[in-house]
Amino acid sequence: MSFYSLHQWFASVGVPPSVLNHNTWVYQVFAVVFLTLLVSYIAGLVFDRLCRFASNSVNLWDDVLLESARKPVRVLIWLIGILWAAQIAHTASEAEVFQFIDPIRRVGVIVVITWFLFGLAKRFELALQSPGRVKEPLDATTASAIGKLLRASIIITATLVILQNLGFSISGVLAFGGVGGIAVGFAAKDLLANFFGGLAVYMDRPFVVGDWVRSPDKNIEGTVEHIGWRLTRIRTFDQRPLYVPNATFSTISLENPSRMTHRRIQETIGVRYEDIAQVRNIVDSVKCMLVDHTEIDDKQTLIVNLNQFGDSSVNLMVYTFTKTTIWVKYHEVKQDVLLKIAEIIEQHGASIAFPTTTLHVASLPEQFAQAGMLQNKV
Structure with missing residues (x-):
């Protein structure tokens, strides 16, 4: 972008012309952007080399940490660089367009950290299931439950921190959530029942992904493919998917033949x-x-x-x-x-029996007896 174009853009957002006549800050902005580009490039090279070293190590968690941090770190570098350049422009002018730099910086940093932690939780979940990476891998159900709880905790915490940084009172939000939760609970009682049913399945573990389950109370039989927070997907033996609300498992008897x-x-x-x-x-x-x-x-x-x-x-x-x-x-x-x-x-000279009937006759009528005697004489 040329200096003339920059002049036009800043004039359109209300920067005074007297400020635009002094181009020192423009050079500073250009230098900051160039430095940001250079630091981002160097960070990419550093991460590439660290990932190569980590792939040759026996430690599992360095791979997980580096892969989760690669993109968020580069985005954080660009976020800091762009906002630094915007701060220089804000110092040189009093344009209203730059008054949101501090909120954007705070929220942006929180979002990047949340992105890093979210990716870390996802890779942590996958790593726990990999038999080649851990000595005692967890089953898919337990690993999925841990991953979902971690990601839910990260998102809830990040949301509350962002609201706090934007000036909202967390105590007020929590109080509103408590009052509103009562109304939501009545309106979505089935949804909540399924949620807590899924939580009970994760905690009690009557079955895990891959188990063959059946219920004598319901027409349910098949292999568990996925356990969600609301539904569990079971593949029946005729290869049809069966979607069972999790609340069902708290009211029925369930048999798990896979554990025999x-x-x-x-x-x-x-x-x-x-x-x-x-x-x-x-x-x-x-x-x-x-x-x-x-x-x-x-x-x-x-x-x-x-x-x-x-x-x-x-x-x-x-x-x-x-x-x-x-x-x-x-x-x-x-x-x-x-x-x-x-x-x-x-x-042993014996035979397996098959159904037979033996008829014992105590006496025969005279005509049948005579006929039998004639046959014997013949």
């Missing part, structure tokens, strides 16, 4: 009545097979016994637990166990 330590195999296997003499040997062999099975936890409850006499079979109960909790692998283990039980029954 074992999966149970409970089967009833029938053997023919004519093979009842082999039942004891079959039971002993099946029990030994389960104890020796690599995928069966014999430290848990393990039962193989004759359980009841059924209508057409002698029923054996098989009750045991697998070591795996993975759904697909569990069914593979269960299949292997059932096939080995079938082999054991066959090895």
Whole structure:
């Protein structure tokens, strides 16, 4: 921008012409802007070198700190430089356009600091979840809760500090918020119920992101994808998203199968009545097979016994637990166990029973008995 253009602009905002005849302050403004540009460039070079050093270190937090401070520091340099130049122009003139320099400086510094802290909280949240950067990474739910609470605290604190610097009374704002909170509470009770429901989920942690949950009270079953302050998104097993208000979780029973330590195999296997003499040997062999099975936890409850006499079979109960909790692998283990039980029954000369009916006739009518005798003679 030329000096003539600067003259025109300052004249348009009310700077007296007598002041414009003295160009010393214009050179000072130009020098400040040039110095600001130079300092910003040097700061960028310094941050680039520090980031390279930090990337080679084992310390996690230097990376987080430098990445969060890079842009806010350069913006702060430009903010201070521009306002310094504006202060020089204000000293050389009494133009009303410069009377907001001090409020802008105070608010600008607070905004830049808030920006830095907000980015720091976000990177802190991501770093806590990274298994390659921390020894014991937090789960996504806990890390998200910590990050959200930090960011909410930063924004609320920054807002109150800005209001205080602009001349508003914080005590008055808080008092107004207390009175207005009552009205808002009645108007948005469902929203607040969901908020506190989400807070309870974060504190009690009945489930985390990635868990398989289901409710016997509601038609809810699927994998948790996201836990928000108002809604929790669950992906059902038919791949449909299910959005559940957080207040729901405070009124229903919730089951979390993802936290089971074992999966149970409970089967009833029938053997023919004519093979009842082999039942004891079959039971002993099946029990030994389960104890020796690599995928069966014999430290848990393990039962193989004759359980009841059924209508057409002698029923054996098989009750045991697998070591795996993975759904697909569990069914593979269960299949292997059932096939080995079938082999054991066959090895003992017995057979698995199927529904049959035996009819006992006490006597036959005379004509049927004679017909039977004729057939026997033939």
